[in-house]
Amino acid sequence: MLVSVCYSNMHSIKLTKENLVELVQMKELQHDNLLPFLGACTDDHKICYVVQYCSRGSLQDMLSDYSKKLDWSFKFSFVMDIVKGMTHLQKSFVKFHEKLTSNVCMLDNRWVVKITGFGLKKFRSLPKFDETTDDYYRDLLWTAPEILRSNDQQSSSPAGNVFSFGIICHEIVFRKYPYQDSGLSAKDIIQRVMHSADGIFRPAMSPHKSPSVSPSMLELIQLCWHENPANRPTFENISKVLLKLNKTNVNIVDNMLEKLEKYANDLEKIVEQRTEELVGEKKKTDLLLNSMLPPFVAEELKAGRRIEPKMYQSATVYFSDIVGFTTLSSQSTPMQIVDLLNDLYGAFDDTISRHNVYKVETIGDSYMVVSGLPQVTERHVVEICNMALDLLGIVKTFKIRHRPEMTLMLRIGIHSGPCAAGIVGHTMPRYCLFGDTVNTASRIESTGQALKIHMSTAARDQLLQFPGYVIELRGPTELKGKGKMVTYWLVRKKATTDELE
Secondary structure, three states: OOEEEEEOOOOOOOOOHHHHHHHHHHHHOOOOOEOOEEEEEOOOOOOEEEEEOOOOOEHHHHHHOOOOOOOHHHHHHHHHHHHHHHHHHHHOOOOOOOOOOHHHEEEOOOOOEEEOOOOOOOOOOOOOOOOOOHHHHHOOOOOOHHHHOOOOOOOOOHHHHHHHHHHHHHHHHHOOOOOHHHOOOHHHHHHHHHOHHHOOOOOOOOHHHOOOOOHHHHHHHHHHOOOOHHHOOOHHHHHHHHHHHOOOOOOHHHHHHHHHHHHHHHHHHHHHHHHHHHHHHHHHHHHHHHHHOOHHHHHHHHOOOOOOOEEEEEEEEEEEEEOOHHHHHHOOOHHHHHHHHHHHHHHHHHHHOOOOOEEEEEEOOEEEEEEOOOOOOOOHHHHHHHHHHHHHHHHHHOOEOOEOOOOOOEEEEEEEEEEEEEEEOOOOOEEEEEOHHHHHHHHHHHOOOOOEEEEEHHHHHHHOOOOOEEEEEEEEEEEOOOEEEEEEEEEEEOOOOOOOO
């Protein structure tokens, strides 16, 4: 059996004979609509009591969950369960419930209401809120006016329980929190309820919002919260009235089973809707993952398979950055730089999608792209060179929002050679490239010039296999950590006449 452990904020309790007798009586108090008391712990700083667990939570929680469809059969069942439980409770040694609210009416897995929160006053927590808070007054919304006017607002009476029941019935019928339509604060509501000289103040009745409810039921609710406690019916009389209202004379359990079937159908619709939403979110996740990793790598990771590092014999690596970016950053706000990079790399991303390349990463103003891996192609140098020419064309016409008169000075470096690639990291996996080819490509870029495409000899030799490009010799170039290397400028395609400046 699953249980709920209810802890008290009291630090200690003195077990008197009276308390022990009450514990025994509580254990013996059994009814289908009262939550069974199972035991208590009286150790200092660990004071608690144990009751049966109710999987569907409180009635208040259920009523506020509008995704659950509750027709009158369900509502009537809840009302009858409370009446039966309170009838038995008031005949017992407890006499009355000190704090009857929809929050102490629990629902088990069979949709049966079980009342809790009665008896064991010595074990229960001290008031959670002080009188200066709105929460304190919100806790009193079910309390009868005569109790509110007394010196002990935390107590009640048999007639006070009937008043509280009337408020709960209103919650059940209209599925609204007490006094929800009043537009007043909880404190103002309590003041209005207490001072009847200003007129009787109760939750608003809206029969048109619940047409399935009998007018007799609404009259019963109003009778339950009558200003004069003597004019309120007893729970036994309430039970008789409710039985007359149940004209169908159908067993409530059978009726509930029928409604449960309808509820199950509603759940199926909700599950179907949630499934569609889940599929939509999965597509978004897949798109995001595919933008971070090569598609085949993303699929392998989603399948839970390990991605082994792989060596590629030939690939072409592209690096670019913006000359003078540090100076531009110092003269701009952070948001202006964010907008600049977002606009620029958005245009770059659209362009590279038309080429057989993979964007490895962007760090600040640095942009790194590769071709030839993870999708192997013999035309990798062509793909990178065509892409580089396109990106250079974009930069020449690109307008910086906050500096429209300024031209971005893009510097590009290209190198071809063997390269290793693999997944690094678990929390945020990245597809990374390793090897001398990557380092050389970075050096080629850093020793280049603005608005020019700088190529290594290896990249130039591979590109010569594909006629149609104008390449100029730059000559020996000092590369950090590499010494001197003969490098070249990629000028244009022979089919075009727009030479690089």
